Amino acid sequence: MKKILLILGLALAVQLSAQYEFTTKYNIECTSVKNQQRTGTCWSFSTASFLESELMRLGKAEADLSEMYMVRTIYLDKARNYILRQGKANFSQGGLNHDVIRALQMGGAVPESVYSGLLPGDEYHDHSEMESAMKGMLDGLLNRKRLSNRWLGAIDCILDNYMGEAPETFTYQGKSYTPQSYAKSLGIEAGDYVTLTSFSHHPFYETFILEIPDNYSNGSYYNLPLDELQAIVDNALATGYTVAWDGDVGEKGFSAGKGLAIMPVNPDADGLFNKPVEELDVTQELRQDGFESYATTDDHLMHLTGLAVDQNGTKYYLTKNSWGEVSPYKGFLYMSNAYFRMKTVGIMVHKDAIPKDIAAKLSL
Numbered sequence: 001m002k003k004i005l006l007i008l009g010l011a012l013a014v015q016l017s018a019q020y021e022f023t024t025k026y027n028i029e030c031t032s033v034k035n036q037q038r039t040g041t042c043w044s045f046s047t048a049s050f051l052e053s054e055l056m057r058l059g060k061a062e063a064d065l066s067e068m069y070m071v072r073t074i075y076l077d078k079a080r081n082y083i084l085r086q087g088k089a090n091f092s093q094g095g096l097n098h099d100v101i102r103a104l105q106m107g108g109a110v111p112e113s114v115y116s117g118l119l120p121g122d123e124y125h126d127h128s129e130m131e132s133a134m135k136g137m138l139d140g141l142l143n144r145k146r147l148s149n150r151w152l153g154a155i156d157c158i159l160d161n162y163m164g165e166a167p168e169t170f171t172y173q174g175k176s177y178t179p180q181s182y183a184k185s186l187g188i189e190a191g192d193y194v195t196l197t198s199f200s201h202h203p204f205y206e207t208f209i210l211e212i213p214d215n216y217s218n219g220s221y222y223n224l225p226l227d228e229l230q231a232i233v234d235n236a237l238a239t240g241y242t243v244a245w246d247g248d249v250g251e252k253g254f255s256a257g258k259g260l261a262i263m264p265v266n267p268d269a270d271g272l273f274n275k276p277v278e279e280l281d282v283t284q285e286l287r288q289d290g291f292e293s294y295a296t297t298d299d300h301l302m303h304l305t306g307l308a309v310d311q312n313g314t315k316y317y318l319t320k321n322s323w324g325e326v327s328p329y330k331g332f333l334y335m336s337n338a339y340f341r342m343k344t345v346g347i348m349v350h351k352d353a354i355p356k357d358i359a360a361k362l363s364l
Contacts, residue, residue, distance in 0.1 A: 019275055020260070020310055022334060026237045027306040027318060029056050031064065033331030035324035038126035040093030043214070043246075044071045045322035046301040047100035047348070050244040051188060053305065054350065057240055058187065066110045068117025068125070069179070072159055072166055073107035074099050079138060079155045081216055087142045091135055093127050094214035097244045097301065097348040101190050102217060107166075108179030109186065114170045117163045130162040194354075194364065197221040197346040198229040200288045205361045210346060212298040221346055222362050226284050230341065233304065233317070236353035243304040244348040245319065248296045253339060259327030261319070263338035276312050282341035290342060298345045308334060 031052040036045045044067040055063050074095055082091040103109075117125060134155055141151055159166075169178050177185070202208040207220040224232075233243050252267040253260070265278045280286070290296035306318030316334040325331040351364050 020273075020334070022308040022310055022316065024318070025307045025309065028053060028237065028240060028242050030242065030303065030305045030320055031062060033320060033325050034067070034322050035124075036067075036322045037124040038128065039071075041067065041071050041095070041125075041127070042301045042322050043095035043097060044068070044074075044100055044103075046303045046320075047097045047244050049303040049320055049322070050097070050242055050348070051100070051186075053242045053303070054188065055186060057242075060187065063186070064112040066112045066115045066117070068163060069107070069110045069115045069166060070100050070103040071095075071117065072163055073103040075134065075159060076152065076155060077102070077106065078216055079134060080152060082138050083141060083147070083151070087139065090213045090216045091138060092214070093131055094298075095216075096195075096212075096214055096219060096246060096298075096346070098193075098195050098219040099217060101193055104183050104188060105190055108181070108183040110167060110170060110177075110179050110182060111172055114167055114172060115164070119162070119164050127162070130158065133158050133162075192350050192352070193348055194351050195219060195221045195346055195348045196224055196229055196232065198224050198226045198284070198287070198344075199291060200284055201292070212345065214298055224358070224362075226282075226287060226341060228358050229344070229347070232349060232354050232358060233340070233347060234307070235355045236349050237304065237307045237317075239353060241350050241353035243353075244301065245304050245317075245344065246298060246301045246346045246348075248298070248343040248345065249300040250297065251339075251343065256321055256323055256326050256333060259329040259333040261333055261335040261339045261343075263336060263342050276310050276314060279314075279336060279338035280342065282338050287342055291345075296343055296345065304335075304347075305332075310334075 031049060034045055036042055048065045048067045052063050052065060078091050082089050137154065141147060169176060197210055202223050204223050204225055207222055209215065209218045210221045236243050253262040253264050255273055258273040260273050263279045264272060265280055269277065303320040304317045305320050308316050308318055310316065315337040317340055319333050319335045321331055321333060327333055354364060
């Protein structure tokens, strides 16, 4: 019996020693994990979280921005874009980091306590029926020879019916605001934030309009070699800046429940998330092939808030998700170096987070 217990004890010790063990290098202050629920609005949740961290970095009071107010602003803009392009554009729940910056400029901002985007009695966000109602109306309008100037108001009514009316004025912490004056009070300067990517089908150190479906607003990205894109992220986290991340989470190596995003050489191996495994050596060419073959798509946005290493010295980015407090890390996950290099579609950072030598190449 003692021999059996000894064997079991040794087996358990080996198993425990093989698990992921993370040592934190940087862990930047951020707000609590939220839940986008049954919506495709990760772009607003991740970017709002990024801006909330920016406010704390700037020494301002912790804020809880309404993600759904920004979503509502962008729905209206998407509807106008869809009609003006005569239906030859994307109209969906998706969006990108720069859309939140645009929403701040177009419609301002409000706190979560002022506008939640939920009607009385609603338990969770679900935009599926609302999206269908708006899309159906827009497609019907495209069949008309001429349009009046009333149709956008009808879209606004659909949003009211599903999300509640947006406030024109409100009182917050004893002060009266409009959405525009509240946004101004935050001190977020739109021109301070830049989006960057790394794809070789366009020249490096120039900008281009990234060809992904959710880029309905034709946002331009600075294009850099992969090593320099990653150097920006590492420098940002080392100097107190967080990073808004856009990429692909449709891989076997991604598990929100396990709190890991890895790029294994053998994605079908047993016990993939039990211990560190050999990962791909991701080159610029391999990354480009994944993007052009649709193996890498733009399907989720998250917020990078720190950096850690495992027991083998492999680098991981501490990543805040917007699916509630799932995973052993209460809604956070660890994204490996290889996963970042292969599956990042784009990032947004404060321009001061960019190393000076790289910024000079971009004329920033």
